[in-house]
Amino acid sequence: MTACSQDSGIIFGQRKDKNGKTGSKIMNIRKLTACVLIASMVSLILPGCKKDTESTDASLVPTTVETTPTTTETTAETTSYKLYTAEEYRNAGVNELNSVPILMYHRIYGMKNSETSYTGGNVDKDGYNRTSEAFEADLRSFYEQGYRMMRLTDFVDGYIDVPFGYSPLILTFDDGIRDVVLEGWNDDGTPKFDPTCAIGILEKIKTEYPDYNVTATFFVNDTLFENGEENDKKVMKWMVDNGYDIGNHTRDHAKLGDCNAEEIEKQVGYMYKKLDSIIPGQYVNIVALPYGSPESMGPEHPEYEKIFAGTYDGFEYTTKASLLCAWTRSYSPFVRDYEYRRIRRIRGYDNGGEYWDIEDNFKQLNNGKRYISDGEPDTIVFPSSDNSSGDWLKNTFGHQVITYD
Numbered sequence: 001m002t003a004c005s006q007d008s009g010i011i012f013g014q015r016k017d018k019n020g021k022t023g024s025k026i027m028n029i030r031k032l033t034a035c036v037l038i039a040s041m042v043s044l045i046l047p048g049c050k051k052d053t054e055s056t057d058a059s060l061v062p063t064t065v066e067t068t069p070t071t072t073e074t075t076a077e078t079t080s081y082k083l084y085t086a087e088e089y090r091n092a093g094v095n096e097l098n099s100v101p102i103l104m105y106h107r108i109y110g111m112k113n114s115e116t117s118y119t120g121g122n123v124d125k126d127g128y129n130r131t132s133e134a135f136e137a138d139l140r141s142f143y144e145q146g147y148r149m150m151r152l153t154d155f156v157d158g159y160i161d162v163p164f165g166y167s168p169l170i171l172t173f174d175d176g177i178r179d180v181v182l183e184g185w186n187d188d189g190t191p192k193f194d195p196t197c198a199i200g201i202l203e204k205i206k207t208e209y210p211d212y213n214v215t216a217t218f219f220v221n222d223t224l225f226e227n228g229e230e231n232d233k234k235v236m237k238w239m240v241d242n243g244y245d246i247g248n249h250t251r252d253h254a255k256l257g258d259c260n261a262e263e264i265e266k267q268v269g270y271m272y273k274k275l276d277s278i279i280p281g282q283y284v285n286i287v288a289l290p291y292g293s294p295e296s297m298g299p300e301h302p303e304y305e306k307i308f309a310g311t312y313d314g315f316e317y318t319t320k321a322s323l324l325c326a327w328t329r330s331y332s333p334f335v336r337d338y339e340y341r342r343i344r345r346i347r348g349y350d351n352g353g354e355y356w357d358i359e360d361n362f363k364q365l366n367n368g369k370r371y372i373s374d375g376e377p378d379t380i381v382f383p384s385s386d387n388s389s390g391d392w393l394k395n396t397f398g399h400q401v402i403t404y405d
């Protein structure tokens with residue numbers, strides 16, 4: 001369906017509804033001239049509408065379109081977004097139905113690649129742990145390839161805020177060990193990190209690349225970062241105040257696929273309760289499944305539900321997404337095959353550019369598979385041919401959908 005069906009809601013009536021499903025109107029950019037014209041005329045008639053542009057000339061796009069809801073629903077808010085021409089979208093390769101790399105790292109060791117006996121920057125046979133040299137090189141390489149970081153929690157909410165023409169990149173760390181290694185405290189009360197641990201390197205990169213939007217989500221167990229509980233509590237407060245997120249990796253790093261419902265509540269609920277006592281309301285309600293389990297059980301399993309809602313020791317919790325270990329890029333949160341309970345991640349390891357290592361994954365992403373942003377988190381833009389089946393776009397999160405040919 002095209003957008004321009006004489007409905008002022010297309011441009012002026014967008015409602016912000018995070019649970020918005022498809023059915024939302026789709027605007028094809030070739031019809032923009034007529035859209036603006038019709039909407040302008042309608043706005044003269046409807047006092048609830050607000051218009052921001054006098055233009056009916058497509059040559060003047062990009063333009064900023066401001067949307068003001070026409071209903072009195074309390075969820076409504078005003079949003080605005082910028083439109084580009086089809087040619088500009090095409091030249092930049094904008095496609096927000098394509099895939100997003102969510103990197104899964106574990107421990108970062110202060111080592112050169114030449115100091116390990118494994119491939120590339122792998123510290124162990126399977127490449128779960130990485131040298132600091134390789135990790136730093138990864139970050140520089142992703143930046144050079146046009147990726148910019150964003151928060152995992154925003155991705156789960158369908159809110160992808162990356163500049164026009166750039167691609168989102170999400171970093172995750174499991175287990176806590178060697179992710180944050182505390183050397184002490186500065187006089188001003190800020191933590192002093194080992195410069196070769198994960199956060200030491202992230203802080204260095206943050207200074208060097210102010211437009212990289214450095215951020216990451218750390219999934220911890222009961223032992224937190226193993227710097228001593230009191231130190232870790234202070235560090236975690238600093239982390240959430242400085243652009244990092246903390247999520248749930250279960251109390252004991254349990255294989256949830258082997259647990260009964262009560263054990264799952266204990267593993268997941270205990271950890272949420274602990275996080276809530278340290279950083280109330282500032283942790284993310286996301287579980288990185290230890291060992292990726294229960295990958296095979298499937299979300300329809302009744303005990304799987306306990307990962308998503310339960311009570312432990314009087315503490316009620318909900319989980320809005322869970323992460324697999326996986327091997328490859330994640331689907332865009334807007335498409336049919338994306339499953340918020342089974343979000344896929346790329347293992348941060350080297351294997352000579354083969355078998356889903358970092359190089360292999362980014363080669364595939366850069367070969368027409370990567371999500372490229374239109375710079376506006378409130379819109380979903382893609383070539384109309386990418387949804388020719390009509391059911392590939394599944395969840396719009398209430399965003400305006402814009403297609404181009």
Ligand SMILES: [Zn+2]
Pocket residue numbers: 174175249253290291
């Ligand atoms: Zn783990």
